[in-house]
Amino acid sequence: MKERILEYLNKKHDYLSGDQISKHLGISRQGLWKHIQELKDLGYEIIAVPHLGYRLESCPDRLFAFEVLRNLHTKFIGKNIHYFDYLPSTMDSAMQLGMNAAQSGTLVLAESQVKGRGRLGRSWLSPKYKGIYLSLILRPRISPAACPVLTLMSAVSICEAVKEVTGLDVQIKWPNDIFIHHKKVAGILTEMNAEVDKVNFVVIGIGLNVNNDKSSLLPQATSLKAEHGDWINRVSLLQEILRKIESNYFLLEDRGAQEIIHKWRNFALTLGTRVKVYYQNKHIEGQATDIDQDGCLLIRKDSGLIQKVSSGDVIACR
Amino acid sequence: MKERILEYLNKKHDYLSGDQISKHLGISRQGLWKHIQELKDLGYEIIAVPHLGYRLESCPDRLFAFEVLRNLHTKFIGKNIHYFDYLPSTMDSAMQLGMNAAQSGTLVLAESQVKGRGRLGRSWLSPKYKGIYLSLILRPRISPAACPVLTLMSAVSICEAVKEVTGLDVQIKWPNDIFIHHKKVAGILTEMNAEVDKVNFVVIGIGLNVNNDKSSLLPQATSLKAEHGDWINRVSLLQEILRKIESNYFLLEDRGAQEIIHKWRNFALTLGTRVKVYYQNKHIEGQATDIDQDGCLLIRKDSGLIQKVSSGDVIACR
Numbered sequence: 001m002k003e004r005i006l007e008y009l010n011k012k013h014d015y016l017s018g019d020q021i022s023k024h025l026g027i028s029r030q031g032l033w034k035h036i037q038e039l040k041d042l043g044y045e046i047i048a049v050p051h052l053g054y055r056l057e058s059c060p061d062r063l064f065a066f067e068v069l070r071n072l073h074t075k076f077i078g079k080n081i082h083y084f085d086y087l088p089s090t091m092d093s094a095m096q097l098g099m100n101a102a103q104s105g106t107l108v109l110a111e112s113q114v115k116g117r118g119r120l121g122r123s124w125l126s127p128k129y130k131g132i133y134l135s136l137i138l139r140p141r142i143s144p145a146a147c148p149v150l151t152l153m154s155a156v157s158i159c160e161a162v163k164e165v166t167g168l169d170v171q172i173k174w175p176n177d178i179f180i181h182h183k184k185v186a187g188i189l190t191e192m193n194a195e196v197d198k199v200n201f202v203v204i205g206i207g208l209n210v211n212n213d214k215s216s217l218l219p220q221a222t223s224l225k226a227e228h229g230d231w232i233n234r235v236s237l238l239q240e241i242l243r244k245i246e247s248n249y250f251l252l253e254d255r256g257a258q259e260i261i262h263k264w265r266n267f268a269l270t271l272g273t274r275v276k277v278y279y280q281n282k283h284i285e286g287q288a289t290d291i292d293q294d295g296c297l298l299i300r301k302d303s304g305l306i307q308k309v310s311s312g313d314v315i316a317c318r
Numbered sequence: 319m320k321e322r323i324l325e326y327l328n329k330k331h332d333y334l335s336g337d338q339i340s341k342h343l344g345i346s347r348q349g350l351w352k353h354i355q356e357l358k359d360l361g362y363e364i365i366a367v368p369h370l371g372y373r374l375e376s377c378p379d380r381l382f383a384f385e386v387l388r389n390l391h392t393k394f395i396g397k398n399i400h401y402f403d404y405l406p407s408t409m410d411s412a413m414q415l416g417m418n419a420a421q422s423g424t425l426v427l428a429e430s431q432v433k434g435r436g437r438l439g440r441s442w443l444s445p446k447y448k449g450i451y452l453s454l455i456l457r458p459r460i461s462p463a464a465c466p467v468l469t470l471m472s473a474v475s476i477c478e479a480v481k482e483v484t485g486l487d488v489q490i491k492w493p494n495d496i497f498i499h500h501k502k503v504a505g506i507l508t509e510m511n512a513e514v515d516k517v518n519f520v521v522i523g524i525g526l527n528v529n530n531d532k533s534s535l536l537p538q539a540t541s542l543k544a545e546h547g548d549w550i551n552r553v554s555l556l557q558e559i560l561r562k563i564e565s566n567y568f569l570l571e572d573r574g575a576q577e578i579i580h581k582w583r584n585f586a587l588t589l590g591t592r593v594k595v596y597y598q599n600k601h602i603e604g605q606a607t608d609i610d611q612d613g614c615l616l617i618r619k620d621s622g623l624i625q626k627v628s629s630g631d632v633i634a635c636r
Contacts, residue, residue, distance in 0.1 A: 092417065095511070099413060120516060143628070144462040148514045189513065193413070195437060196465045196508050196613075197629030295514075310461070311515030 001027065003066035005035055009046070009056035017053035061129055061211075063109050067235050068242075076105035077136065077246040078239075084108075086128075088115045091191060091205045094135035098193055098201040104139035107242070116207055118187050119176060124207040127216065130223070132208040132238050136245065139201045140253075144194045147202060148295035148310070149257045151176050151190045152264045154204050157244035158186055159267045162208075164244075165237045166228050171269035174288070174297050174314055178208075179269055183222035185209050206241070210234050257293050264291065270314055275299070279312030288314070319345065321384035323353055327364070327374035335371035379447055379529075381427050385553050386560075394423035395454065395564040396557075402426075404446075406433045409509060409523045412453035416511055416519040422457035425560070434525055436505050437494060442525040445534065448541070450526040450556050454563065457519045458571075462512045465520060466613030466628070467575045469494050469508045470582045472522050475562035476504055477585045480526075482562075483555045484546050489587035492606070492615050492632055496526075497587055501540035503527050524559070528552050575611050582609065588632055593617070597630030606632070 004025055009016060022032050036046055036054065043060030059067070065081035072078055080103055087093055087110035094108040110133050116124035126133045138150070158178055159170040162185075171179045178186035189205040209223035210232050217223060224232050251259050265271065268291075276285045277299060286301040296308045322343055327334060340350050354364055354372065361378025377385070383399035390396055398421055405411055405428035412426040428451050434442035444451045456468070476496055477488040480503075489497045496504035507523040527541035528550050535541060542550050569577050583589060586609075594603045595617060604619040614626045 095417060099410065119513060144465070144510070144512065147462070151514060191518070192462070192510070192512050192514070194462065194510050194512065196469060196510070198438060200509070 001025070001031075002035055002039055003070050005032070005039065006044070006056065006059075006066075007070060009054060015049060015052040015055045019053075021054065061234065063111065063132070063234055063238060065109070068107075068109070068238055072239050072242065074105075074242055074246045076103075077249070078105060078107045078242040079103075080106040082106070082108045084110045086110060086112050086114075089113055089117050090133055090135035091117050091189065091203060094137055094203040094205075095191065095193065098137050098203060102137050102201075104137060104201070106137040108135040108137075109133070109238075117189060117205065118207070119189055124187055124189075125218075126207060127212065130212045130216075131210050132206065132234055132241070134238070135203050135205045137201055137203055138249070140199060140249075142199050143197055144192060144199055145294070147190060147192055147199065148175070149252065149260060149293075150202055150204060151188055152257075152291075152295050153248045153252055153260050154188050154190070154206065154245060156260060156263045156267060157248050158188070158206065158208065158241055160244045160248075160263075161237060161240040162224065165240050166224055166232060168224065168227055170267065172264065172267045174268070174270040174291065175295065175311065180222055180224075180227045182269075183220060185222050185224065185227070204245075208237075208241075210237065257295075261291060261293065261295075270297070270316075274317040276315045276317060277309050277312040278315070279309060284309070285317065319343065319349075320353055320357055321388050323350070323357065324362070324374065324377075324384075325388060327372060333367060333370040333373045337371075339372065379552065381429065381450070381552055381556060383427070386425075386427070386556055390557050390560065392423075392560055392564045394421075395567070396423060396425045396560040397421075398424040400424070400426045402428045404428060404430050404432075407431055407435050408451055408453035409435050409507065409521060412455055412521040412523075413509065413511065416455050416521060420455050420519075422455060422519075424455040426453045426455075427451070427556075435507060435523065436525070437507050442505060442507075443536075444525060445530065448530045448534075449528050450524065450552055450559070452556070453521050453523045455519055455521055456567070458517060458567075460517050461515055462510060462517055463612070465508060465510055465517065466493070467570065467578060467611075468520055468522060469506055470575075470609075470613050471566045471570055471578050472506050472508070472524065472563060474578060474581045474585060475566050476506070476524065476526065476559055478562045478566075478581075479555060479558035480542065483558050484542055484550060486542065486545055488585065490582065490585045492586070492588040492609065493613065493629065498540055498542075498545045500587075501538060503540050503542065503545070522563075526555075526559075528555065575613075579609060579611065579613075588615070588634075592635040594633045594635060595627050595630040596633070597627055601630075602627070603635065 022029050045057040048054050065083045090108040090110050112128035113126035116126040118124045155172045162170045176188040186208040192202045193200045211225045212223035214226040270288045275288045276283050286299040289300050290298045296310045299307045340347050363375040366372050383401045408426040408428050430446035431444035434444040436442045473490045480488045494506040504526040510520045511518045529543045530541035532544040588606045593606045594601050604617040607618050608616045614628045617625045
């Protein structure tokens with residue numbers, strides 16, 4: 001009901017009498033008053049003027065489930081949202097929900113995390129109300145070996161959404177980092193719960209710096225606001241990310257990895273450059289030439305030999 | 319302390335005065351009496367005769383943690399045991415413990431399960447006090463693709479332990495079923511929690527029919543007692559399984575999959591026979607020739623072509 005009240009107030013952009021709203025939504029004046037109070041408690045600025053009625057002055061900068069769901073228009077991604085002002089880690093909560101049979105497309109959102117996780121046990125800074133910190137449960141019918149392409153699919157979706165909403169030029173550093181002007185703006189972590197030959201479910205975690213001020217960021221990090229100049233509407237951006245993930249997920253199901261890899265290449269920061277890749281206490285150096293069907297990076301060493309790397313940290317050589 | 323009292327009573331096999339036991343173990347008579355009552359409540363038959371003292375008449379047929387730990391002599395497997403009279407599923411509990419940072423080697427034991435799980439969502443019948451139903455948490459430093467060999471390693475360990483304790487001839491049907499005289503006696507389920515390129519932890523589930531009566535078994539199933547004739551001591555068998563898993567796990571770490579695969583071949587029911595393998599709504603037919611380093615079954619089709627199958631259900635032809 002709260003989202004219907006907001007939608008109605010939003011649509012009219014002017015004072016609406018309590019009577020008018022109650023009738024339109026089919027609730028009592030008493031019920032309306034209660035909902036309005038609750039919305040105010042959530043941070044919605046709704047002014048009430050005698051003889052004129054209610055007007056929505058401003059919305060709080062929050063990723064409330066009913067805000068994200070409003071005009072989301074997806075088939076299954078984000079249809080079921082677990083929203084928290086604070087969580088230790090959205091990944092932990094989503095893995096838990098997955099084990100409790102949560103549906104594919106279930107989304108865990110937190111306004112802040114204390115133990116936000118990155119790849120290989122690294123941490124992800126998640127200051128309150130500044131970023132988008134989400135974990136998405138998917139149930140693809142694939143084997144564990146086929147999971148890396150889901151990371152690529154997510155990276156492509158973030159790039160497409162950020163480009164569409166902000167116009168910023170975004171790039172992907174293999175395997176899972178999103179960069180703007182050579183600074184990291186987002187990270188992706190894909191975890192799975194699986195039998196040896198069948199994935200039970202996958203959780204895709206995304207940490208994206210949105211409205212962080214430049215001064216609060218580490219030197220090698222950036223945020224969309226820092227690059228774009230303006231404050232970014234996190235709800236709209238999140239909705240676009242979810243829509244892109246859904247359409248790319250369907251693309252993957254229908255056509256296989258090929259199309260996703262093709263899109264990925266267009267955002268690739270790494271390809272065509274000379275790199276060092278550190279993996280399992282070793283490193284190799286060479287030209288990053290391509291990624292293959294499984295999401296592995298192909299490195300052409302100085303000997304001319306092509307080596308395939310399935311995971312690691314890429315450092316650009318100048 | 320309970321295990322020390324039992325050990326002392328066991329060792330002497332005769333009446334021991336309360337005074338003697340108290341002194342030997344350094345506890346008060348009052349404390350001893352309390353422990354003896356608790357042991358009786360657990361089903362230990364301990365008789366107390368005035369002027370003679372206590373004698374251990376019999377032990378209950380239970381997999382109590384302190385019984386399993388007594389003389390286990392492993393380095394890390396089973397050092398930490400979570401024992402339950404009943405659980406929905408040891409797999410669910412172990413996956414949960416794994417997410418809560420349980421150490422490698424942690425064991426979940428249940429005397430019965432209602433939702434005992436098998437591969438691909440199938441169920442495993444777990445009647446009370448009849449079988450061994452366990453889930454073991456391991457934290458190997460491997461990629462998800464390397465996990466199938468852990469199933470093979472577990473199958474080999476069960477076969478070695480059953481053979482040692484009962485003398486029965488046991489065989490493995492690829493990938494994860496243990497057979498005696500062409501009837502299924504045990505199943506193995508390996509699940510993982512992983513990043514796309516790094517396993518966080520693995521849970522190996524084992525369901526083994528031990529003392530089930532013939533009449534209570536499905537026609538295609540058997541139990542160790544049904545094959546052997548005699549009642550089997552589940553504690554001793556479980557301990558031997560844990561010891562074999564540990565030594566084979568160290569073997570795998572030290573020498574790689576090669577040695578495990580070599581052992582596996584010696585127990586293989588499937589190899590050298592003509593089979594149909596059903597997988598992903600397809601099937602292929604041919605001669606099962608070998609398994610490869612990754613645990614995949616190699617089938618030589620009538621065309622002479624060798625096809626590799628990573629998962630499926632094997633049916634023997636004729």
